[in-house]
Amino acid sequence: MSHDTSRAPDWGTGTASRTYGTTRWGDTGTGRVRTQRTRARRWWRRNRKRLQRTWRRWFQTVTPTGWSVVAIMVIAAVLGATLGWVEAWFVAIAAAVLVVIALPFLIGSRAYLIRLEIDRKRVVVGGAVHLGIDVENAGVRPALPATAELPVGDALREIPVPFIAGRGRTVIPVPIAADQRGVVEVGPITLARRDPLNLFHREVTWRDRHLVYVHPKTVLLPPGSAGLVRDLEGASSRRLTDSDLSFHAVRDYVRGDAFRHVHWKSTAKTGTLMVRQYEESQTARAAVIFDANREEYASDEEFELGVSVAASIALQAVREGRERFIASAWAPGKLRPSIDGLEELPSNTPQQLLDSWAELEAAEEARPIEWLTRALAESRRPLSVVTIVTGSVPDPARLRRAAVSFPPDVAVVAVRCERLADPAAQLVDRNWLLTVGELGDLPQLLLRGGLV
Numbered sequence: 001m002s003h004d005t006s007r008a009p010d011w012g013t014g015t016a017s018r019t020y021g022t023t024r025w026g027d028t029g030t031g032r033v034r035t036q037r038t039r040a041r042r043w044w045r046r047n048r049k050r051l052q053r054t055w056r057r058w059f060q061t062v063t064p065t066g067w068s069v070v071a072i073m074v075i076a077a078v079l080g081a082t083l084g085w086v087e088a089w090f091v092a093i094a095a096a097v098l099v100v101i102a103l104p105f106l107i108g109s110r111a112y113l114i115r116l117e118i119d120r121k122r123v124v125v126g127g128a129v130h131l132g133i134d135v136e137n138a139g140v141r142p143a144l145p146a147t148a149e150l151p152v153g154d155a156l157r158e159i160p161v162p163f164i165a166g167r168g169r170t171v172i173p174v175p176i177a178a179d180q181r182g183v184v185e186v187g188p189i190t191l192a193r194r195d196p197l198n199l200f201h202r203e204v205t206w207r208d209r210h211l212v213y214v215h216p217k218t219v220l221l222p223p224g225s226a227g228l229v230r231d232l233e234g235a236s237s238r239r240l241t242d243s244d245l246s247f248h249a250v251r252d253y254v255r256g257d258a259f260r261h262v263h264w265k266s267t268a269k270t271g272t273l274m275v276r277q278y279e280e281s282q283t284a285r286a287a288v289i290f291d292a293n294r295e296e297y298a299s300d301e302e303f304e305l306g307v308s309v310a311a312s313i314a315l316q317a318v319r320e321g322r323e324r325f326i327a328s329a330w331a332p333g334k335l336r337p338s339i340d341g342l343e344e345l346p347s348n349t350p351q352q353l354l355d356s357w358a359e360l361e362a363a364e365e366a367r368p369i370e371w372l373t374r375a376l377a378e379s380r381r382p383l384s385v386v387t388i389v390t391g392s393v394p395d396p397a398r399l400r401r402a403a404v405s406f407p408p409d410v411a412v413v414a415v416r417c418e419r420l421a422d423p424a425a426q427l428v429d430r431n432w433l434l435t436v437g438e439l440g441d442l443p444q445l446l447l448r449g450g451l452v
Contacts, residue, residue, distance in 0.1 A: 061106070066199035069095050102195035106202050110146065111139035116187050116208045117171075122351070123178045124215050125304075131186060133172040137164040148191045152176055153184040161191070176212070181304060183359055184212040215354040216304065218312040219439050222446060223320065250274045285323040287376065287386045288314045289342070292329035293366035297391030299419065303362060306417040308439050310389040311357045318350050325381060326353070329366035339379050341367045369394060370402045377405040385411040392418035396426075396433055403431045415442075 073095035080088035117132040137143045148159040187209030194201040250263045253273030266274035290310040297303040317324040327342040345356040369390050403412040412431040423441035425448050426433045434445045
């Protein structure tokens, strides 16, 4: 259970100070006037904020209907007094009677202490969060039934509060269904009191609130599917380097080479300095690029399928501890990313990564997938495999153009998410093109294509 932030209602903040002292003036009329003015100014400074809060609270208590009734009462009374209209007096009296009838419903206050208790703050789409509203009557008098308003995301739920005896306590269970991926804000809870005529209303708000992260659905992938490189020390590549583990050959010494790489046996045989040359060991440096452009997907369900596929691949890379770069199309309003057009998602831990996918939204006016892959290729990041996740709108020709942006030694896997489509794996120009119709098709396609 989460701890409460405040069980007392939020009445606002204020400060008050008191000054002691006496200023003596001569016993003249001018001195007494100055003393009264000084006292008035001091009293105003001490009570100004309190009066402003009181006025603001009373001003907000009257509803638009109530202000209309008050205006009609005042106008009718003025007309009756100045013009002598008996009908106007009747209208003024009737409006005054309505105000008198409505006022008793606001008299008194409920001494509630309310706390929101939630069993968990992270849930997968399709699950549920169990919320408990702990209501305690701190007064000695019983509290009559009331209605509380609880914001849950974009919705506003009305929660009936039962009769609570003096010093009593009750817990109201409120189930919250996690039907959609995202971040749901629960609270703050508000208790409203209204009269039957809706002339006046008074609200008390408690500051306790929680954020619930609704994670996308993910599937467990076979080991190695996030990086394609299965050995722990790295696999040798075709790139040559002067310092690594995999020995390739010896070559002539060039000015600037380190003497620790000199191969002395070859130097003794040839009579010239020879240095060792190695094949660069390539570790699994994976990149997952998610196309967050909503126009590339046929429906919202297909967009959520793409999020689940990309989250599954990225989560596998985090679990295996691989060097990774996980990004989606940059959305306006967020911090400018290091790579133009791409927003990197935090992925230090699986929980942080899933929270990032929960916060992800479709990008408006996003750049095409070909532009994003070219920007990543031009960033010169050391990568061994790049996974591109997009919708069913881009055709294989566009995905082929997106894949050719990377060097030949970088493996590219393009995943097209098309709802209810038959799973397929095609090898096109040394790159794999996967078609996923359901999330459960992804592990089978990776095994079928020999990508693990």
